[in-house]
Amino acid sequence: MKDKDRQEKIQENLKKWREGPFSKFQQRGWSEAYTSYREPVKEIYTPLDAPDEEYLDKSGFPGQYPFVRGVYPTMYRGRPWTMRQYAGFASAEESNRRYRYLLEQGQTGLSVAFDLPTQIGMDSDHPLADGEVGKVGVPIDSLADMEVLFDQIPLDKVSTSMTINSPAAVLLAMYIALAEKQGVAPEKLKGTIQNDILKEYFARGTYIFPPGPSLRLITDIFAYCSKELPNWNTISISGYHIREAGANAVQELAFTLADGIAYVKAALEAGLKVDEFAPRLSFFFNAQMNLLEEVAKFRAARRLWARIMEEKFGAENPKSKMLRFHTQTAGASLTAQQAKNNIVRVTIQALAAVLGGTQSLHTNSYDEAWALPSEESVRIALRTQQIIAHESGATSTVDPLGGSYYVESLTDDIEKRVEEYLEKIEEMGGMVKAIEKGYVQREIQKSAYEMQKRIEREEDVVVGVNRFAHEEAAPDDLLEVDPEMEKEQIKKLEKARKNRDEKEVKEALEQLKKTAQEEENLMPAIIEAVKAYATLGEICDVLRSIYGEYQAPTF
Amino acid sequence: MAQNKIRVLIAKPGLDGHDRGAKVLAQALRDAGMEVIYTGLRRTPDQIVSAAIQEDVQVVGLSSLSGAHNNLFQKVANLLQEKGYEDVLLIGGGIIPEKDRKQLEKAGFDRIFSPGTSTEDIVEYIKDKVNE
Incomplete structure (x- = not known):
């Protein structure tokens, strides 16, 4: 009863405030504010939006169900997140040099970017590979290239993330074979393969096979790794590219979790037991400019997944219910204009990831609206993470924004809206069907188009683009990939x-x-x-x- | 009036899968009253030029964010010329360094747009050029 009295009192005072001082000041100046999914943001949030009595059920404690406050009890006080810069270009030799440079600079995990022919399962001399070899990542044609890529990098000491999807099984096989050559047992290998085919069909584009056989490859990897590579993350279910393609925060979560549900179902249908493979499922999200909404998104993601795994799939192992995730700052938010402003954008986005409890992080470089990053711009991006980790105090306590009326309310709101999407997708017959019908593509496209129009109408401000613009020369110290590299790679392939x-x-x-x-x-x-x-x-x-x-x- | 619609081909040469920009632009051009054909992903320069001729377009717009623009954009420009289709308005966009932009604009491209360009500016540009 006491709680109820208190709530009524807050309600009463809020009303008085709204009709009195607030409305008086509102006449002097007021602007509308919206979430990324176009819901109006209230002028103020109070304990009415995040009542204490819901705390134990909705939040609980870090390391415990439903993991809203974090997947580990100690979070960054125990160990900082893994600083993992996505890199790879030109050739295995060049990329190996960049990896060793990043490790020397204090990076704590590797993240391999493959070129497009590799990602689409084509050798470098394939006619369609013309012009693409070594451009967005390293070309890997055979085990011989892998040997060069990881030269002098002990596979039992590093963890390696590989952004590879349709041919993930092949690259993982190469990694296992290479480890054997280095004398490292498979059970010691630590890392992640992206292995997330569904989002390729609607957001990223590096598909090869149709959905059916693609899902078989994925579940074969789950089954194999559960026995042979117990420390390997068998999939990184990715919202990153969905957001980059134009989705809002709710769509990013909804379509990612719907993909996750499809993979769990496929594995169960293939005869696996949920607690055998689910602890090695991992996620990958985008961190955008809207700091507080993004923090709420990460928190909502954890609660949603925990509940899905427990209620829908009957998982018992707590690890099966933990949503562990990697984050990358938002590539499409980088501007070509006044490129150094991007350093500030990346800082805010990276802070969102950290305040949201990420397990690993890639920070983009300021020159990426122009080209692949230079060594200098990558170093600044890595330093940004190190400054947040060691100077900002954001790591001092777990989930520091938990209990913010606004963040808690947003967490609930995002969760509710994601559930609505998930129900709709379920009614369509699941994510594969929703993709085949073009539903997911249309939703994202609509959101991307509206976002562009809002920028053009100057309802959304992008500093240096539609406001505060000035003429400035484009950066001239960009990384260039030598076009001769393609010919050299083809020679290496012929030799192999x-x-x-x-x-x-x-x-x-x-x-x-x-x-x-x-x-x-x-x-x-x-x-x-x-x-x-x-x-x-x-x-x-x-x-x-x-x-x-x-x-x-x-x- | 329908036959007076400006016809545009938006194409993704090479293996790049980033098509947000291409699709947003295609829709903006449609909303501005143009007839737009979008090729989808993974087209070769040959396929793009054949489509341009077959669809009898006045404008070809290429998009690449994978760094393959120098090679692939140039091939499209050359092929258009070889087939005697050089009157088409040829534009491009994507992650393209300034140096490459200048080079491509010397070598057959009417204009390379950088990230941040508004779709309205592109609509205006196309209308001006095609009606010149």
Whole structure:
């Protein structure tokens, strides 16, 4: 009763305040404010929006269900997040140099960017690879390139994240084979493969196979790793690219979690038990400019996933219910105009990720609206994380914004709206169906277009673009990838093909073909093929011959 | 009036999957009364030029954010010329360094737009040029 009295009192005083001082001041000046998903933001939030009596049920404590306040009890007081800059370009040699530079500068994990031919399972001499080799990442044609990429980097000491999706099984197989050469047992390997095919169909574009066989590859990886690579994150279910494609915060979470639900269902249908594979599922989100909304988004994501795993899938192991995630700052928010302003943008976004409890973080470099980042701009991006970690005090206590009336209210609101989307997708027959119908694509496209129009109407301000603009020369110290690199990579590929035992390759590919037609786990056959130095393109071609290729409709 | 609509091909050459900009622009041009054909992802320069000719467009817009623009944009420009289709208004956009922009604008491109350009500016530019 006491609580109720107090609430009524707050209500009464709020009303008085609103009608009195607030409305008086409001006449002098007032601007509308909205969330990224276009809900009006109230003028003030109070205990009425986040009542204490809901605390134990909705929040609880860090390291405990529903993990809103963080997945670990000590969070950054125990250990800072992993500083993990996504990098790779030109060649395995150049990328290896960049990795060793980043490790020397205090980076704590590697993150490999592959070029587009590699991501689409094509060798560097494929006609469609023309002009793309070594551009957005490192080209990997065979195990020979992997050996160079990780030269002098002990695989039992680093954790490696690989942004690879359709051919994830092949790159993981190469990593396992390389570890064996370094004398490192598979159970010691730590890292992540993105392995998230569904978002490729509607937000990122590096698909190869149709959804059915793609899901089989994914569940084969889950099954294999649960036995052989217990410390490997078998998937990084990614909202990052969904947001970059134009989604708002609610859509980012909804479509990511819907993808997650589809993977869990596929694994259960393949006969796996939920607590066998779910502890190794991980997530990847975007951090945008809207600091407080983003913090609420990360908190809501944790509660949503915990409840989905417990209530929908009956997970018992607490680790199966923990949403662990990587964050990258928002690429599309970087401006070409007054590029150094991007350093400030990245700082705010990175702070959102940290206040939101991320497990690892990539900070973008200020020159990325112009080119791949230079060594100098990458260093500033890494230093930004180090300043937040060591100077800002943001790490001093767990979930410091928990209990903010506004953040708690936003957390609830985002959660509710995500649930509505999830129900709608469920009614459509799940995420694969929703993608096939073009529903997800249309939702994102609509949001992207409206966002652009708001910028053009100057309802949304982008400093240096639609407000506070001035003429400024474009940065001239950009990273350039030598076009000759492509020819050199093709020579390396030819050499690797020459140096191998053709009979061994042929047998391994035959075996792979056979396995692909049956139900057995594909991983052992892929590992044998990469060990024989079969190329990525050859391995994917075998799979293409059985599974076919995905043809994207345009919506 | 329908036959007076400006016809535009928006294309994604190469393997780049970033199509937010291409799709937003396609819609903005449609809203401005133009007829827009969007190719979808992963088109070769040959496919793009064939589509441009077949669809009888007045404008070809290319988008690449993967760094392959020098090679692929140039190939499209060359092919258009070879096929005698150089009257088409050829524009591009994406993650393109200033140096490359200048180079491409010398080598057959009417204009390369940088990130942050408003779709209204592009609409105005196309209308001006096509009606010249």
